[in-house]
Structures are given as C-alpha cells and as structure tokens.
Amino acid sequence: MLPHKPIQDFVKIISLLPGIGPRQALRLAYHLLHLSPKKQQEFIRTTQGLFSKMKLCSDCFLPFEPRSSKEKLCEICRDPSRDHSVICVVEKETDLLTIEKTKKYHGVYHILGGLYSGKKKKQGASFTLPQLIQRVKRYSKSTRPIREIILALNPTSEGNLTSYYIEKAIRNLNLNIKITRLARGIPSGGEIEFADSETLINALEGRK
Numbered sequence: 029m030l031p032h033k034p035i036q037d038f039v040k041i042i043s044l045l046p047g048i049g050p051r052q053a054l055r056l057a058y059h060l061l062h063l064s065p066k067k068q069q070e071f072i073r074t075t076q077g078l079f080s081k082m083k084l085c086s087d088c089f090l091p092f093e094p095r096s097s098k099e100k101l102c103e104i105c106r107d108p109s110r111d112h113s114v115i116c117v118v119e120k121e122t123d124l125l126t127i128e129k130t131k132k133y134h135g136v137y138h139i140l141g142g143l144y145s146g147k148k149k150k151q152g153a154s155f156t157l158p159q160l161i162q163r164v165k166r167y168s169k170s171t172r173p174i175r176e177i178i179l180a181l182n183p184t185s186e187g188n189l190t191s192y193y194i195e196k197a198i199r200n201l202n203l204n205i206k207i208t209r210l211a212r213g214i215p216s217g218g219e220i221e222f223a224d225s226e227t228l229i230n231a232l233e234g235r236k
C-alpha cells in the first residue's frame with residue numbers, strides 16, 4: 029500500500045531538507061500525525077513563524093527577525109561598532125555562530141550557502157558568490173570600502189576549491205583587497221562549526 033497523497037506530498041517537500049531522505053521523511057510524517065492536536069497546532073504555528081517572521085539579510089544573507097518590513101540588514105550588518113571593511117566568508121550560519129562565540133571577530137560576514145564540488149557548482153538552496161562580488165563592488169564605491177576578505181571555509185577539498193574560485197573572482201576586481209584564509213589549526217577535513225573557541229581564535233589571529 030502506498031502512503032496517502034498528503035503524506036506523499038509531505039515526504040516530497042521534507043526530503044529536500046539537508047540530511048533527510050525519503051525514508052526518514054516518511055517516519056517524520058507518521059510521527060507528526062501521532063502528536064496531540066495541541067502539539068500539531070504548535071508545530072504549524074512555529075513553522076509558519078519561521079517563514080513569516082524571518083528574512084535574509086540583503087548584505088550577508090544571515091536570517092534575522094526584522095523590526096519593521098523596511099529593515100533589510102541583520103543585527104551584525106547594521107551594528108556601527110563592527111568593522112565593515114572586513115568580510116568573513118563562511119559556508120553556513122552555524123559556522124558564523126561558532127565564530128561569533130569566540131567574541132574575537134569584529135568584522136562582518138557573508139553566508140555563501142554552498143560550495144563548489146569538482147567542476148560543477150553544488151546545488152545549494154542559494155549560492156551567493158555572485159552577491160558577494162556585487163557587495164564588494166558596491167562598497168568599493170562607497171565611503172567604507174572592503175579592505176580584507178577572510179575565507180573561513182572548511183579545509184575540505186570542496187572548501188579549498190571554493191576558496192580558490194572566490195580568491196580568483198575577487199582578484200579579478202582589481203580593488204586591492206587583502207584575501208586571507210584561516211591559519212592551520214582547524215584539522216584538515218575538519219569543520220569550523222565544531223571547532224573549539226581557542227582553536228578558532230588562533231586560526232583567526234594567525235590568518236594569512
């Protein structure tokens with residue numbers, strides 16, 4: 029017997045999430061159907077809130093909760109005490125959170141949303157390298173141009189390849205921007221997201 033249509037639809041959409049396959053999605057569907065009506069309503073409200081209350085920062089692509097519909101920049105990008113001439117490029121939000129936890133980085137970020145793999149671009153929901161280039165170009169004409177770009181991608185083959193492409197794209201702009209990478213310390217193939225603060229601070233301070 030095939031699962032009913034509403035379940036099939038649910039599985040189709042939930043399987044799009046990272047790390048969740050059709051089988052797991054099916055299990056989730058059955059699990060949710062056994063929740064109490066109160067919990068089911070809570071689930072709907074929370075999911076809806078996630079989409080309706082959150083928005084992506086137009087500069088760095090970090091999701092944030094705007095105070096008004098006009099607000100376009102996240103808390104970090106609109107913080108005047110941060111150094112807006114330094115952009116730290118990370119693959120995903122959780123990498124940003126780990127770096128923020130060190131409290132030693134005072135620049136801004138750019139969430140890339142994906143990595144290159146081999147010759148083909150990885151199918152991320154949104155790969156924001158073109159937007160990074162646009163952002164750098166836009167700010168180079170303003171009163172606060174970008175001085176440095178820190179490539180803080182995981183030291184995997186995909187991360188390294190992506191760093192190489194970003195570096196090439198930035199150099200092609202001829203804007204005299206310093207491009208640095210995190211110093212060694214993050215184990216090769218390791219993940220920034222799970223690095224401890226001390227390792228990360230050393231990697232940030234020793235960047236070159």
Ligand SMILES: [Zn+2]
Nearest residue numbers: 085088102105
């Ligand atoms: Zn932002």
